[in-house]
Amino acid sequence: MKLKINVILLLFVFGLSGLQxxxxxxxxxxxxxxxxxxxxxxxxxxxxxxxxIVAAKxxxxxxxxTGLPQVSGSANYNAFLNLPTTLLPxxxxxxPGEFIPVKFGQDFNSDFGINVSQMVFDGSYIVGxxxxxxxxxxxxxxxxxxxxxxxxxxxxxYYVALVGIELKKALEDNMNNxxxxxxxxxxxxxxxxxxxQDVDQIDLILRSAKNDVIAxxxxxxxxKVVLKYAMGYDLDSELELTNDLFLFLDPIEKRQNVFQFxxxxxxxxxxxxxxxxxxxxxxxxxxxxxxxxxSAFYNYTKSAYGNNWNLFKSSHDWYPSSLVGLQxxxxxxxxxxxxxxxxxxxxxxxxxxTDRILTELTLQKDYLTALTQLETAHESFLNDxxxxxxxxxxxxxxxxKFDNGIATSTELSQTETQFVDSYRALVAxxxxxxxADIQLKKVTGTL
Numbered sequence: 109m110k111l112k113i114n115v116i117l118l119l120f121v122f123g124l125s126g127l128q129x130x131x132x133x134x135x136x137x138x139x140x141x142x143x144x145x146x147x148x149x150x151x152x153x154x155x156x157x158x159x160x161i162v163a164a165k166x167x168x169x170x171x172x173x174t175g176l177p178q179v180s181g182s183a184n185y186n187a188f189l190n191l192p193t194t195l196l197p198x199x200x201x202x203x204p205g206e207f208i209p210v211k212f213g214q215d216f217n218s219d220f221g222i223n224v225s226q227m228v229f230d231g232s233y234i235v236g237x238x239x240x241x242x243x244x245x246x247x248x249x250x251x252x253x254x255x256x257x258x259x260x261x262x263x264x265x266y267y268v269a270l271v272g273i274e275l276k277k278a279l280e281d282n283m284n285n286x287x288x289x290x291x292x293x294x295x296x297x298x299x300x301x302x303x304x305q306d307v308d309q310i311d312l313i314l315r316s317a318k319n320d321v322i323a324x325x326x327x328x329x330x331x332k333v334v335l336k337y338a339m340g341y342d343l344d345s346e347l348e349l350t351n352d353l354f355l356f357l358d359p360i361e362k363r364q365n366v367f368q369f370x371x372x373x374x375x376x377x378x379x380x381x382x383x384x385x386x387x388x389x390x391x392x393x394x395x396x397x398x399x400x401x402x403s404a405f406y407n408y409t410k411s412a413y414g415n416n417w418n419l420f421k422s423s424h425d426w427y428p429s430s431l432v433g434l435q436x437x438x439x440x441x442x443x444x445x446x447x448x449x450x451x452x453x454x455x456x457x458x459x460x461x462t463d464r465i466l467t468e469l470t471l472q473k474d475y476l477t478a479l480t481q482l483e484t485a486h487e488s489f490l491n492d493x494x495x496x497x498x499x500x501x502x503x504x505x506x507x508x509k510f511d512n513g514i515a516t517s518t519e520l521s522q523t524e525t526q527f528v529d530s531y532r533a534l535v536a537x538x539x540x541x542x543x544a545d546i547q548l549k550k551v552t553g554t555l
Contacts, residue, residue: 136341137348140266140356143339147262148255150340157251164244171240175227183220187417191215214413221409228404228434231396239389246382253375258338259555260546265335267542270353272331275535276324282528283317289507290314293517309517313524320528357538360486360545367552371471374553380460380467387460391453397446400438407431471551478548485537485544492530492537499523499530 138146148154191211198206227233290310296302332347341347371377408430412419439446506523509515549555 136345137350138339139350140263142350143266143335144259144262146341147258147339151254151258152340153254154251154258157247157254160247161244161251164240164247168237168240168244171233171236175230175233175237178225180223181221182223183218185218185419186216188213188215215415216417216419217411217413218419219409219411221407223405223407225403225405228402229399230401230403231399232393235389235393235396239386239393242382242385242389246379246386249375249379249382253379256375256550256555260550261338262335263546263555264543265331265338266349266351267353267356267539267546269328269331269335269349270351270356271535271539271542272324272328273349274353274538275532276321276328278531278535279317279320279324279528282524283314283321286310286314286317286524292511306517309521313521316525317528353538356542356545360482360541367548367554369472369475369552371468374471374551377464377467377471380464384457384460384464387453387457391450391457394446394450394453397439397449400436402437403435405431405433405435474551475548478544478551482541482544482548485541489534489537489541492534496527496530496534499527503527 136146191213193209193211195207196210198204198208201208290307290313293302293307293310297304297307333343335341336343336345336347408428410426410428412424412426414424416424503520503523503526506515506520510517510520546555
């Protein structure tokens, strides 16, 4: 597996993650833990999920406030262009069979008042308060899941960069070795002890080694860009990694990492459980619509009337009125509408329960798969390491033979290519092993 492929895949992952870019004025040195901490403090995604938690708290209070006393005020001022006309029966003035048009009222009137209401009983209110608190828990869990995703992204990018740096070191050693070999062969050729073909063949090896180093450097640059992007670090600032690759590899080799699987502690299972609890509350909410609603109210109003527009003169009287009462609302018949809504909520509740069970099974499957993948990656790493040792041994012996005129330059070129390929396979298997370790940590909820 080529490092370039891993870098491209990580670019896609980070592009979907939406991690932020925040400028830094100075170059920084980061261990993996420091890089993760930097990302935790500078991610726009985490800033938004933190605000979601605050918004959820406000939603809880919004729901609670609907059951507390509500006070409202009102004021009106009316000017009649034409007073309304009322027809009175003529019998009142001795003209039976006729109607007499009469206008009642005055040209101007005004009133102001205050209304106080208090919920006495509402089943949906009780369920709503409980559901809003669960929604707040869901926001916190979504924030936690985002933190885990960011930690995974930073760790992946950090590992890719470290592997690239390790590969570059080996390729530079190989290039220096090829340079020395070329210089020695050129001197021997100049003195008539080597053929021109030998010089050209070693020159090809040297040029290939230089290209490998250049390509490795480009891949390191790309991997650092990806890491900066994942951290939320300025892309134009220098970034230095302070951890050594084998710091992370040794515990895996020595089987020091011990993981206990408990799906109850996994964020995905807790999210599924919270979604199930929400669906349960929504079902209760729909059922509560069958219950009556009772509220108490008090209303106080003052009104004034007159033919002069200025009703606020002291000569105008204001007439007070007040009212207190209880209101009961009960649904009697709705053609099965509520029943249909309850049934829909019941189906969603059952689906949420199924999702929770499926999440549990999926996590168990992922855990077993991650264990197998880690074991496979470790075996591949051991094989590739042995292959590299053998390839280096063969290359060194072939070089000795070449120096003594026993092996040809073509054979030396083949063993050189074989060594470089084996080392590329080794660093690729190292990266695969580290990635398998990340996946196992994520599945067990320890990332």
